Amino acid sequence: MKDYKGSGIPQFPANARVCFLGDSLTASGLWTEIIFEEYLKNCPEKNVRIYNCGVGTSTARFAIEHYTEDLLTFSPTHIVIMYAGNDINCYSGTLYEKTQKFYNDMHELCDIILSHGIKIYFMTAPASHSDDDKPTDVRAICYVVLRTLADEYKTECTDLYKMMTPHLDRADMIMDDLVHPNALGEAVMARLFLHSQGFDGYGPDSVDFLSPVVLKGDGDRRFIFDNKLRRIWLTIANISTVGDTIDEKIETLKEKLTSHNEGRWDDFCYYRAMDFIEMRPNMDFYHQELERLTDIMLEKANIK
DSSP states (O other): OOOOTTOSSOOOOTTOEEEEEESHHHHTOHHHHHHHHHHHHHOGGGOOEEEEEEOTTOOHHHHHHHHHHHTGGGOOSEEEEEOOSHHHHHOOSOHHHHHHHHHHHHHHHHHHHHHTTOEEEEEEOOOOGGGTTSSOOHHHHHHHHHHHHHHHTTOOEEEHHHHHGGGTTTSOOBOTTSSSBOHHHHHHHHHHHHHHTTOTTOSTTSTTTTSOOOOTTSSGGGGOHHHHHHHHHHHHTTSOOTTOOHHHHHHHHHHHOOOGGGGHHHHHHHHHHHHHHHHSTTHHHHHHHHHHHHHHHHHHTTOO
16 A cells, blocks of 8 residues: 655644635544644644634635635634535536536635735545445545646645545444544544654554544643634624624623533633633734624624
């Protein structure tokens, strides 16, 4: 089996601020946090920061429409883009027309990102079991489009489609929906990404390659201010709080939080985000920024 060590996106440089952009495969978050954890552990002097900008069910078009509040707010230096099929499934037309629309939207998105002086990379998603019995393999289409774009933009691509797909039958790595990786699958994704960056000890021959990962701080990295506020903005888009003060919006949000993991996850998101607002020296600035961005999200959602 081919060894892909050092074959993907190069290791992020000192002071890099990296956004991983994509759909639910990115939004699930564990694999990006594992990568972040390894950078913090193995090369803390580089001061690399990693932000998960995945949004479930999203598309390249969604990213184009929300890039200001969903990407630029992190002041990224690098963006890693991975879309895995929502685009193809939501378009109308022939398969060729759908593929062309995805390609065009991706081009528009990349040009926007590059116009802000941000370095772009690509990442392909592993195969999906849900495509096994279908005439059209959308992951394969996305693979071709993303690889093509990487060549056109003369940038690197971490090819999980080629790297991870051969290992899917070695262990149970996919959830019952046959689309999303489970905790083990996300651990393997993270290891293969780090392996492709040239880090030692993460390849398919490593002892713990097929072992799940539990982050030492039970997800400490999740309390990063920007990531928490982003989750809050996206949730606020679904509640009617137009005209309220920022404090009223926050309180309304807390009342309407859903009960993931018996509520513990939502409380954690909320309180950690507010902790960081209080801890930042320019608290008023962050209140104003949250106010501005929540209003954008509300307007986008057409909430009256």
